[in-house]
Amino acid sequence: MRVSRILLAVVSATLCGGVANAQSGSDAATYKSMIDQYCVDCHDPIENRGGLSLDDVDFTKVSQHAKIFERVVTKMRGASMPPVGKPRPDPATYDKFASWLETELDKTAAVKPNPGRPALYRLNREEYKNVVRDMLALNVDVKALMAPDNSSYGFDNVADVLNISPALLEGYLAAADRISAMAIGDPDLPREDSVYRVNQRLSQNEHIEGLPLGTRGGLAIEHYFPLDGTYEISTTFLKNTLSVIRGLEFPHQFEISVDGKQVKLITMGGTSDYSRLLENADEVRAAVEERARVRVPLTAGSHRIVLTFLQKTGAVEVDQLQPFESINFDPVYIGGIPSVEGALIRGPFDAKAPSVETPSRKVVFSCKPKSTRDEAKCADQILSKLARTAYRRPVNDTDMKVLREFYAQGRQSKGTFEGGIQMGLRRILSSPDFIFRMEKDPQGIAAATPFRISDLELASRLSFFLWSSAPDAELLDIAAKGKLSDNKVLEQQVRRMLADPRSESLATNFASQWLRLRNLDSQQPDSYMFPNFDEGLREAFRTETLMFFDSIMRDDRNVVDLLTADYTFMNERLARHYGVKGIYGSDFRRVKLDDVARRGLLGQGTFLMVTALPTRTSPVKRGAWVLENLLANPPPSPPDNVPALKENAIDTLDREPLRVRLERHRADPGCAACHNIMDPIGFSLEVFDGIGTKRAKDEGGLAIDSSGSLASGKKINGVNELRDVIAKNPERYMSAFTEKLLTYALGRGLEYYDMPVVRNIVKTSEHDNYRFSSVVMEIVKSTPFQMKMSAGKGELSASAGQPAKPVQ
């Protein structure tokens, strides 16, 4: 029943959008001769360029060569074949041919859909963290519990490569032990040290977002204290390489507060500290840090610790007068003003079980036994509720039998009811039902047959897509009642989930990876070339893009607005960098952008910086980034042993424009095919330097030339024209966005047989102005999201690893 409804939807969409083709046979002949004329010189069995031969494919049987023809479509839609400079059919014919191919391919897919088969999902670190947060109201540092995950196709939730190892299992076991103890507040939890650090390149000369007004620099820590007890907070201050604390010439007041209440106020610096500094820096350092050390009795739960300096009134601090934004790196500098280097929280001393109900305990202890007789019943209630969330399905007798055993074990060894619950919880967190997302094939299904996954499985796919976490009680209830297969209910749930704060994971996980925001951290702009770069700017870039993406999503705007919106989010630091006036303070706010060049992702520091080299821009990287992430036409990998570009030595006057050097590189026909497409895109963005500052001259002092011609032959000049080309005919951009989001939603790489689905999503969401929610909705309703291919022959060839988007 269900299968046929989906099929119908695909068929009708295809018929509406497609081109009638009664003359398929003669079309085939026409296009075959076109291929012969323009393509087979290179793509014959002998030359076999890019591992592709078009000589022997039968154009009357497009469906049988779907894999090859999807490659052809990708190249044609990107206008990248035949190579720039080689003869091509006239644009109308070229376009008609591509449409004909798409129509033929879509027809086949409509009749014989292949939903693919993702591998067995394992929770990745990010998902693990979120599930624990939602299930136990507990934030854990997963990086301190398990090894990093592998990634493929640009995402870390691709099931194919989330494999298992002894080290990983040990990580899960250790995590289950620790998390269950923290959630319950086990008084035996060992004392431990937690270190928090301020990035040493973060300027602390001004007020920092989220810290109290009237303060300067420092850091705020949201720390979870598992038990009642005394905790020690120590602070270290920034020093030069000779271990001398900086900025002690004048007195400064340093304050530690817990939940807004001052617990320590010291004066550091001034005559007495400074006079001894030059004789015995070690002693002064020890004395100052000892002065700042404090022990505070705290109740269990989360507390906000703030370590900061009180802003001096009226006087301009010394470092604020320095000409650049970046902090002074002189290794023997002792001037300036003091900064916090890091903090250490140690404890608990005299630990006691929580005297207050922590959020975790509130969630866990949904009942409290009044007497020993009530215990078993209450334990059942608590553990079955926890297991339901953890296993993402109703709990059965076998589950409960196991959990009761572990409850009894803990009850006995710890001697308390809570100890029993802790043990049961530990067992739940160690279960394969928790760690894996199982999807069952229906009993007795034939091999390689598409089937609809169960409502409960769909609920998990949905929540891990939209929340990177497990289904909540509402979604699980609906799925358990079998109502999720009702499209109306499904739609309601999607809207509810998108509106929920947890959908921020679409920004932090999906967009972060799609736009390579995570790679921001590994960029190290050269401090001599970019003296105005500091950590505050890096953070501002990240915040800007995350808030920007989030606003497009929450306001349910057209996805194309990601490129064109006339606003962004800024704080003072970022506004100063972008040359926008009138923005004060460290908090981010929505700002209208008058400078058109700055609009959308192409004008944001994140994109401009992650595609740069430390000392200069890279038009090639920028071009490749745009092709892959915005135009669904990723360039193939460069061949091995390519001659590298000749760099200008930084200090020589003999500078040759980058454009000239790249042109020489392109003179090699082996390089030209791709660089002719990438480089002009990159050059159109040259008005931004490696950290996104606007400029009139390049690193070598030469005037910027942003002109070039795209693969289609269209001439462009500058970022605005590039943006126009992409945004005014947004199909390619929408394909790119859809492919990325679908990859993320499915947790697998896309295959050739997914391309008709992508085209259908783009076409359908166009009717709704490419609203963010309409793309999400179409993905959720799509065949590969709702269905799966049963195991067996056929399925293997489907996932045999050839990337859907041919890379060569």
Next chain:
Amino acid sequence: MINFKKSLDRRTFLRGSGVAVALPFLGAMVPSLTAFAQTAANRPRRIGFVYVPNGLVMTDKLDLWTPKKAGHDFDLSYVLEPLAKHKDRLTVVSGLLGADGSGQHSGACTAWLTDSFPKKTQGVDVEAGISLDQVLAKKIAGNTVFPTMELAIEDTTNLVGACDTGYSCSYMNTISWANPKTPLPMQVNPRVVFEMMFGGTGTAEQRRARFQQNRSILDSVLEETHRLEARVGAPDKARVADYLENIREVEKRIQRAEARTGELAGSTVASPSGIPEQFPDHVELMFDLLHVAYQTDLTRIATFMMARELSSIAYPQIGVREQHHSISHHSNNPEFMEKKGKIDQYHALLFSKFVDKMAATQDGDGTLLDHTLLVYGAGMSNGNEHLKKSLPYAIVSGFVKGNRHIQIDKTKDRPVGDLHIDIARHMGVELDRFGRSEGGSVGLT
């Protein structure tokens, strides 16, 4: 020469400050662990593989790695200078062929220890070859808690989307492969490694209880997984089977660990607080943990990636402000080549400090280094052009005849597996073939 003094000062000061990065208690717990180890008459042989990324400066015009002289009593190259005091135990092997012509950076780290090419895929069919450490583990791991340990410095999460086009990031995240289809994750967090080694924190009783509880959890999970196995489709069965196998392996580890670290009576073990901020501190801490693991026979076999391919670490402490990967594409610019050389020598220096420590640690009737074979090197020769010819390997060992440069004629295209077979022989393991090698020998004696 480069002045490293500054960075050393920095490190010492970090130690002294309130934020502890060292493991002062490690030393204290070693005796009780080694007491057991020392009773064995014959000290076991240990082996470690230390990898550095992005190739070296090895162009036709300037080669900062390869000694000019072949054979006995060779000349130390610039990069290898920090190992001067161990020259008698140092063997440089050059001229062997890596995964040339495959996966720019993926091919480098994949082939170094497997002598196999990475399959160009991002899917479930990720494939290379079993790595030498894993082959050896099957034969010589004995009763150690960890048949092998895999350590690294850089968290690979920042690499998502930026690996070699068409290749899964899996290839770049490790040098160790359990089998041709299973890359092993490498631990970057000293805290995780520490807790793995010592069964978590807490008192001896707490740790003992934890071991027991974990065993009982695993038993139960094993049962549950058998039930699950019936439910899943054929392709998923392989992963479930893999999972089962891993559960059994972890069970064994726990049993062995109980026998070993369960004895740490009375001491409260506190773990390191996390990843040190400074690169050299992090490297040193990982080496410290490995040193203790060797010393106490918790493991005999380890791999360590001092940085990963495409590494973006900058080294301002030695005057290199550029990111490692960018500067490795030096375009034959002398200034950039010098900087890349500085990084390479700096890595060798950090490695040499580990060797120093191994040489200064008593083990049976000799030193730890007497009973250890350490392999150091990279998966590319000329990183500038991603060349994987004449891969750099250096061996420091108490039982391999040192002070030698074994120069293989690189035009013969002999695979690195020829060396791996020799290394295995020194570890008491005879291999007929390894990777592409069909049983050759480079004459490592």
